[in-house]
Amino acid sequence: MMELVCPAGTPAALRAAVEAGAHAIYCGFADETNARNFPGLNFSREELADGIAFAHRHGAKVLVAINTFPAAGRQAVWHRAVADAEAAGADAVILADLGLVAHVAEAHPGLRRHLSVQAAAANPDVINFYAENFGVRRVVLPRVLTVAEITAINREIDVETEVFVFGGLCVMAEGRCSLSSYATGLSPNMNGVCSPPSHVVYAEEGETLAARLGGFTIQKAAKGAPAPYPTLCKGCFSSGGVTGHVFEDPASLDASELIPALAKAGVTALKIEGRQRSRAYVREVVRSFRAAVEAVDAGRPLPVGQLARLSEGQAATTGAYAKTWR
Amino acid sequence: MFGHAPEIPVFPGAMTAPLRLAPLAPMGVALTLVARRLIARHPGLIARLGEHGDKRFAIDPTDLPLTLLMHPHPTHTRITLYRRPPEADARIAGPLAGLLGLVHGAYDGDALFFSRDLVIEGDTSAALALRNAIDDAELDLGAEIAALAGPFGAVLAPLIAAMQRVSGVALTRVEGGMA
Structure with missing residues (x-):
């Protein structure tokens, strides 16, 4: 069965994910080592150890995201995060x-090493480089890849691949996007915050x-329209007499219908954003x-009604997996 | 409930009319006692607020003729009631059923915000920290109030459950939990 990798911003969300059937949960510390460094979110060292113990009791794994880029001269903060994650029992x-x-x-x-989406490793050469030199396993x-491209990559590498299937969608090359930095001086890559709430006003x-x-x-x-996303890439701008979403329409990723194709492409794990x-x-x-991955594993059709309900009324896209241009 | 706007019950004006005449001070004292009890039992709430632990939050149920001003503190949290939204660092407004549903894990805060059932004004960081702290605390206001009622709690708990069934408003925590 494909592995379902699920988000947890809090210990309560971690327990909810385990109870709902997550095979693995990803989470991070409440500091700049984590690309989701938002107020009120994330785990203390003690909460992480408790969360990992809970997940392990119920047969689930915990993957700890230490996926920002260490600031020069302050690498010790990131090194300590890794050591603490290992001590807490991270998988x-x-x-x-x-x-x-x-x-x-x-x-x-x-300690098992996964390469974050923030590393933007999008071809077999760079993936093999990480695998051969640093023992990266996933x-x-x-x-930004199509299913055909993922299939081609999987043919040329010997490590597991994990792909996003649901939730918020970055259209930029992750780990290299500086849009938020231009407007706020803070970035997801260095500070763990894209559009930091301290700079967002509604x-x-x-x-x-x-x-x-x-x-x-x-x-x-x-009035009555959905509240706007506070990210520049989903902003609506006027230029040359035309007003529109210059970078990206504010749609969420829903690649649930592509789960069978992703399985066929050799993908090991499906990741849910959030x-x-x-x-x-x-x-x-x-x-x-x-329910969907169990259905695919058993050769049954996807439980379409159940998944459609999740994005009903909200614009959803299959993203780059089935790429079209306008 | 998650990717689209949920149908949130709204209190009819006729039902909330008596609140316009109700004395706010004693109600504020009662809510303060409930809040202090909750925070004593869930110290993580204050810890998770972090640098926003001293902010003043206006909680504004838009279908009720009053607003709560909450000033959190590890031991001396205070809730004061106002007829109109008071000055605060952050204001979180929405139908009472929506606010209770957030506390009890029935609704998702982002979904309510983007569908504009929930309004956030002022300090976005503080509002976000409060939302995340409450979500993590897994509070059960129905159970807390029943517990405060002492011997009457045994009668109150099934009454709260019945009100929840009839009204569709999440008055208690909606999910169970594994050990």
């Missing part, structure tokens, strides 16, 4: 920075809702995807 660490991958291979050879593929202006990031208005929503979402969301999405 693997998810890493993005080449230097940190090398450090873990040398100082923690027994790579999380960037969300303001009711009459009947419209304006979303601002670092003082820049990035979208206004009319460490910032509630335990209620995690429970519902994980339960539905567990």
